[in-house]
Amino acid sequence: MSAANTAVKFFRKLEPEDLRTLHVIEANMSRYRYVPEKTMPKLAELPEQETQYRLARLGRFKLVYRWTGSYKGYTLNTAGYDCLAINALVKAGILEAFGKPLGVGKEADVYDALTPENKRIAVKFHRLGRTSFRQTRRVRGYIAERRHVSWLYQSRLAAEKEFQALKLLYPHSIALPEPVSQNRHVVAMGMIEGAELAEHKELPNPSKTLEEVLSNIRKAYVNARVIHADLSEYNIIIMPNWHILIIDWPQFVTREHPNAEQLLRRDMKNIVGFFQRKYKVKTKLEDALNYVQTN
Template sequence: MKLDAKAIRYLTSEDFRVLAGVEAGSRNHEVVPTPLIVQLSGLRGGSGVHRSISVLAKTNLIAKVKNAKYDGYRLAYGGLDYLALNAHQKQKCIYSVGNQIGVGKESDIVVVAHSSGSQRILKIHRLGRISFRTVKTNRDYLRHRNTGSWMYMSRLAAMKEFAFMKALRENGFSVPEPIAQNRHTIVMSLIDAFPLRQISKVPRPAELYSELMDIILELARFGLIHGDFNEFNILIKEEEDPDAKGKAPANVDDENDENIRLVPVLIDFPQMVSIDHANAEMYFDRDVNCIKRYFQRKFHFVSDVPGPSFADAKKNLLKNPGKRLDVEVEASGFSRKMARELEAYMKEVGVDGDAGAPRDDEEEDDDSEEEEDGSEEDHSDDGQPEEETGPSDSLDDSSRRLEELRV
């Protein structure tokens, strides 16, 4: 499902009230009855509601369910996207929408802009995309959950990521700046960087490797384990290193490489867990081993020093206690119950981060994508689940100006 904002300019405030009514009804109904939509929209006169329903259905924001026992509609991906986009526009977080620059298994990444002209990233969580795939192999899946599950779980994923990003940013970690969160979406700063997996060489692999291992330990010192720490979810910024000038060896072909400092930036936090989690050691070791394997395969670098162990992390936590960000995030509103629900859902639908994603030489063809309802969407691992594809030079010429829309 690709975000297409062009139809939003034709929607009225009444249309959005009806769309919000369908969303509210989806929490308890797989197919929301038309009379209930009329009631939840709070609009007088059924004819106006039916006109809005017709408009929303034509723009694929809601869908008529075939062979349903009663007359009703369900909320489509696009409908939830428009509700979130409308909320961000009202809060002055987004002024225009540009290109989609990343497609992942669980999210889409779109470049947007503020009214000041500064570019930002809109991340759209799409956990429902995975659940539609697993319906094919697990027919019992939908018997125990209504269609509101993918909306609720995608919202939980956005809430969790926003909460952890905010806590990490406030405590000095190199992460994008979280700006706003609404429903299943997050607005964050755009980082002028590229994912580690797109970088063919680094001037000093040992230095970058050591820094990444230090980040894993520093997260543990604050009570956190990333859970999906790999080349897909680490952005690399290039900064000039003034201390390195004039120190490059004479046999180095490109002195500029020696004057560049690579700064890692962490992204993608829906799978982050507490160091007290029952499977914390497994997640910690997986993070460490992902980096080890990648550096050996891509940069032909193997460290002489064994990677940090979970026992080392626990000792570091006791010797140098920092703020417990896992506790702080829980206190901020993302409860332990929510975390358990999200974790159970992600396991049920087979979400396991990018640790098992195809390697650079094993990537699948992008043309093998299917459409939304009950079928597979675009999971080509050419797409990066986060901002991995880096910044866009400019917004598309056809950027949609949300301020001018009649909403």
């Protein structure tokens, strides 16, 4: 069961005292590797017995991890952090209910969900820095000072960046999901139907699809000064009407970034190369680059 599954399952069972206890652990995690059990009643403003009861419940729900060493202490599990973000989105009137998982992978879990107005949204839980600290540090170019909380920071940073990209780009009518909200490591956005370009066996008009992708890369570059920087056939969704949407923006850079040119070239190489390999659509990389960079 994925962490988000655990969070979705147990979130409904959480009582205000459970959430308060989770909050206290979160707030003290940068100070302690394991938040000492002894300090918890005072921090949570709960009687000692009640605190014990809450910690035991949270442990049973697998939302916290209990460590026993020279003292007893607690740290948030991924699912515990998920619950805090879900709670904030519910309280903000963004989120009402969860549906099925849309994509569960290495760097994110994405869920189908409903708002209180019954609008369908996608809820993306960012997952970074937990399994392979060194690799994510290299890839994301982000150096965490405190290793034990780096997954919290890195995942939150990715969500903040992705939401920022959606907000920057959406007003320019670029084909991407509508930004709805963000809290901690979670982004809520418009729900889209379709499947990754990589999954499609065929397209009715591949060169038209490529044109549409390039025209959106161009709009992002020219009008919003933004480069995706992780573009490939896996981050392009083909909708049932065969139009495209570009997803997965946490690694975006602006044109001011020192490697902007290189990153744009890499994105374009991936796309032009993919259409050449799979659909025999021949486009010169330099021509395509020229097109996306001019008004």
